[in-house]
Amino acid sequence: MGNWFLNPWALWIAGGVLPTLLILYFLKLRRKQETVPSTLLWKRAVQDLQVNAPFQKLRKNLLLLLQMLVLSAGVIALARPILKGTQTFDGRVVLMIDHSASMQTVEEDGRTRLAIAKEQALLQARRFNRTGSSWLQFAGVQPKTQLMVVSFAGDARVRQPFSTNINEIVAAIEDIQPVDGPSDLTEAMQMAEAYMSAPAMITKGMEDTPVSAAQPATLMMFTDGVIASAAESVSRAGRIVWYTIGAASDNVGITAFRTRRDYENPEILQAFVEVRNFGTQPVTTDLSIYLDGQLIDAKPIDLEPGMSEAAPPTNANGNDNAAPPATSAPAGADAGRSPEGSVVSLTFERPVLTAGHIEARLSRKDGFTLDNTAHAIIPAPRKLRVLLVTAKNWLLDQVLAGLPLEKVDTITPATYEAAPAGQLDQDGQSRYDVVILDKHATKRLPVGNYLCINTVPEGLKIETAGESDDYRLIWWDETHPVMRYVDLDFVAVQKGMKLATPPEAEKLSESNVGPAMVHIANDGRHYVIVGFAIENSDFPRKVAFPVFIYNAIRFLSSGGVAESDVRLRPGDALRVQLPAGSSAAELKLPGGRTATARADAAGVARFGGTERVGVYEALAGGKQIDRFAVNLEDPDESSIAPRAAPAFGGVDVQQGEMLKASTPEIWRWFAGIALVILLVEWWVYTRRATI
Amino acid sequence: MSSAPSNPRRVEESKQLLTPEFMSKLDALEILSRKIFTGTVKGERRSKRMGESVEFADYRNYVVGDDLRVIDWNIYARLERLLLKLFMAEEDLNVSVLFDVSKSMNWGKPNKGLFAKRVAAALAYIGLVRMDRVNLYGFNSRLVHEMTGIRGRRFTGQMIKFLEGIEFEGYSHFTEAARHFAIRHRGKGVVLVISDFFDKGGYADGVRYLLSRDCDIYAIQVLSPEEIEPKLSGDLKLLDVEDEDTAEVSVTGPLLARYKANLQAYCSELKEHCTRRGITYLFSATTVPFDVLVMSYLRQRGLVR
Structure with a gap:
């Protein structure tokens, strides 16, 4: 009924x-009285x-x-x-609703895919037992279908465990809000299956006997299929009904946006933008660069069609009401591979003399707006200050003198240890961008960045086991920013330290006795450790040496990450170094909301709620201390063309039939009657x- | 009396019960009885007994002891047999008029009570003129007004005054009134009952009491046009004028139809009840001019000639 x-x-x-x-x-x-x-x-x-x-x-x-x-x-x-007509499953049904970035695509009817998915989920939910209201149950009508609501994007969340109460289910579905992150189906499937398995009744001696779920549940998936990990998903569910939401595929988006200051001329801002066309039509548009809301540059873009109309990436049309038979394995195998689209890369170089918020904006409007803008926060131009702590090392002096640095201070280890607190650090932060510790192990490590040569600072989990005379460099990571263009092929090392590094350490180079160069981060400090003394090698005589120092200083000064690799995506955690005395950071989120992140013992506040793209502003005591830009930059999500269901390891996947809410309504007839x-x-x- | 309207129809509108013109018409009438009763005194009515009227009835043989004066000497002269010439005796007739004086009779346009009084007056007048014994009884739950044993034209004024002085009050209880009448009334004769016969106690028992006296009974049911064709509509609380009983009705087409059907059935039932028991039933709406009723309807029914 x-x-x-x-x-x-x-x-x-x-x-x-x-x-x-x-x-x-x-x-x-009230009758009128009448005498008769x-x-x-x-x-x-x-x-x-x-x-x-x-x-x-x-x-x-x-x-x-x-x-x-x-x-x-x-x-x-x-x-x-x-x-x-009514069609009900008995047993248990899991409604899985994708609320990732691509679900914010606005379809032809002006509604977002998430709105359509929620509506479809509600329609489906209402088709099941409505007897969840308590007094019908009381009257003896037994509910049949238990429903669970799971929303998934980057992570999955059970909105409503198995329930027969339709009101709870409806509230849970309506409560789902979009996030700007990509989809990950794996966690959602694991979570759903954890709930789906029947409560295990393990008796003594039967511990190893698997207890199968009492009723295999049906998974109803409301998604556009734009899920990067879809191909890897495996399901133990009894049945999967896949509702392909949406039809739009036209999208032009920014899939990469990097900014950096020129190393030689820090006042020059270099911006690199990658724009892709995922649609079927050639697109001519232009890209504008804004600094704090002011237009500073714009360039036209011509993009080839991202995919041909003849072969759209999906074989399922979301609005097709004729329920196709269960998709076969080949169709599923195609899913999860996002079409790359046609790419145009642009580079901007403009002098920018202040710190600011850089925004790249496509002037073209399409259904998916999240990737039409990208944000970046740039620091004020500044040359680096480097402290060299060494007894005497003219090789390093020479190299540093040749680098475009603002200041290089050279002090001896004794002076370093004896220096008053204010000279080396301020509020616990090092006054220097990079401190080079040459053969000097110390405990005095203000928060900052350290290049340690032939020494391991105390407090790190790196163990040293003496020195080895038979020391050969055998491997280095050419992809790491520090080792870029550093050729260690013919570098001979006389002797070096035997290092044992913890797993979180990045090995930049390895020797025959263990790691030779390591990048490790600890308590807000970044260290690049070189396990041998440079004067005990012919490294300084190679072209690679100044390049290595240059890379290391640049890498360390950018906070331990390559400047061009600073990218925060929705869901990534923000790390805010608070000034001394502050216990919590206030965060202004995109869209005007605020949040608070408490600091840990080291004065670092972390915030994981970066669900939306945009600029996050960290405040401490009302004063801005940091800003972060969170961008989608995900070609998989930007490729919004709906895709068919993946194979799910051979589970019976059925294309769901979309319910129409508007046309079959016949209330007008009843109103007329x-x-x-x-x-x-x-x-x-x-x-x-x-x- | 001289200023009284000559047209009987205009009498309807006045309170006057009888006009001289109408009375002169009534002078020619007499009340008939289908039964021949023995009267008590010599009257103007043929009796079962042979008597001293001028009307020849029969001959019979003389027996010793007969009055010699009634021997038909002419017969004796011709046939030499002694035969007696018998004449019809003429005696008086008991005419009793029972009329309903309960509150419900004081109703309607034209008024039922006035109509009843007029009919009673007319019949009483006829009776008086014909030297019958006229008895008038007004009843509601019992006999409340009575004027009995009047005879002769000279009582006309008294009779009209009596009738005019009667107020309508109380509730009707025909059975009780009839029982009362049966006890009180001696002698046989014509009994006229004028009422609406709307008696919640029923009329059957009352009719049985009347029948017990072996009288010639006439029942005249008088209803006002408001009762025959009610002009009511809407949701009403109907109040019975006699016993203040209430009935809540929503007057609808079907209800009105049902009421009329019920009225029809009630009247038919009464008529049948009367007819089966030798009672002459006469229905009259008050819209019927009462002179027409008397001069025409009652004649047709054989009550008057």
Whole structure:
């Protein structure tokens, strides 16, 4: 019954209104008194009409009958009946709703895919047992279908564990808000299956016997299929019904945005933008670069079609109502591979003398707006200050002198240890961008960046096991920013330290006795450790040496990451180094909301709620201390063309049939019937009154 | 009396019960009885007994002891047989008029009570003129007004005064009134009952009491046009004028139809009840001019000639 109505609550109104009408009929009228010679015949006449029961009266009362019909028709119209056959699964159903970035695509009807998915999920949920309301259960109607609601994007969240209460389910579905991150199906599937398995009843001696789920659940997946990890997903569910939401594929988006200051001329800002066209039409648009809202540069872009119209990446059309048979494995195998689109890369170079918020903006409007802008935060131009702590090392002096640095201070280890606190650090932060510790192990390590040569600072988990005379460099990571263009091929090392590094350390280079060069981060400090003394090698004589120092200083000064690699994506954690005395950072989120992140013992606050793209501003005591830009930069999500269901390891995947909420509604018919009956009722009433 | 309207129809509108013109018409009438009763005194009515009227009835043989004066001497002269010439005796007739004086009779336009009084007055007048014994009884739950044993034209004024002085009050209880009448009334004769017969106690028992006196009974049911065609509508609380009983009705087409059907059935039932028991039943709406009723309807029914 309930499956036929979109507003079943209206039927409860009927339960109240119709008896009220009856009661009104039973209520005594305030009658006009009229004297007659005898009531004998009147009483007989009334008795004749009433005969015995009130139902006799009701049966003869055309007006009441008509009014009941009017009310019934009106109430049915309110209940929004739909012409839809019922199809219910018994057992358990998991409604999985994708709320990732691509689900924010606006479709032709002006609604986002998430809105459509939620509506479809609600329609499906309402098709199942509506008997969740407690007093029907009380009346002995047993609920049949248990529903669970899971939302997934980068991570999955159970919005509602298995329940038969339709109100809870509806509330859980309606509560789902979009996030700007990519989708990951794996975690969602794991979570759903964890709930799906029946409560294990393990008896003694039977611990190893797998207990199968009492009822295999049906997974209903409401997604556009834009899921990077879809191909790897495996399901143990009994059945998967895949509802492909959305149809739009036209999208041009920024898939990469990097900014950096020129090393030689820090006032020059270099911006690198990668724009892709995922649609089927060639696109001509332009890209504008804004600094704090002011346009500073713009370039036109011509993009080839990202994919040909003849071969769209999906074989399933979301709005196709003819339910196709279960998708076969080849169709599933295609899913999860996002088409690359056609790419245009642009580079901007503009002098920017201040710190600021750089925004790249595509002037073209499309259904998916998240990737039409990208943000970056740039620091004020500044040359680096480097402290060299060494007894005496003219090789390093020479190299540093040749680098475009603001200042290089050289002090001896003794002076370093004896220096007053204010000279080396301020508020726990090092005054120098990079400190080079040459053969000097120290405990005095203000928060900062350290290049340690032939020494391991205390407090790190790196163990040293003496020195080895037989020391050969055998491997180095050419992809790491520090080792870029550093050729260690013919570098001979006389002797070096045997290092044992923890797993979190990045090995930049390895020797025959262990790691030779390591990048490790600890408590807000970044270290690049070189396990041998440079003067014990011919490294300084190679071209690679100044390049290595250059890379290391540049890498360390950018906070331990390559400047061009600073990218925060939705879901990544923000790390805010708080000034001394602050215990919490206030965060201004994109969209005007605020949040608070508490600092740990080291004065670092972390915030994981980066669900939306945009600029996050960290404040401490009302003062801005840092800004972060979170961008989508995900070609997989930007390729918004809906994709078919993946294979899920051979589980029966069925293409779900979309329910229509608008067209099959027939409430107008009932409203019309109510009107007609109302007219008849009026006619009957007036006819009665004129007798 | 001289200023009284000559047209009987205009009498309807006045309170006057009888006009001289109408009375002169009534002078020619007499009340008939389908039964022949023995009267008590010599009257103007043929009796079962042979008597001293001028109307020849029969001959019979003389027996010793007969009055010699009634021997038909002419017969004796011709046939030499002694035969007695018998004449019809003329005696008086008991005419009793029972009329309903309960509150319900004081109703309607034209008024039922006035109508009843007029009919009673007219019949009483006829009776008086014909030297019958006229008894008038007004009843509601019992006999409340009575004027009995009047005879002769000279009582006309008294009779009209009596009728005019009667107020309508109380509730009707025909059975009790009839029982009362049966006890009180001695002698046989014509009994006229004028009422609406709307008695919640029923009329059957009352009719049985009347029948016990072996009288020639006439029942005249008088109803006002408001009762025959009610002009009511809407949701009403009907109040019975006699016993203040109430009936809540929503006057609808079907209810009105049902009322009329019930009225029809009630009247038919009364008529049948009367007819089966030898009672002449006459229905009259007050819209019927009462002179027409008396001069035409009652004649047709054989009450008057």
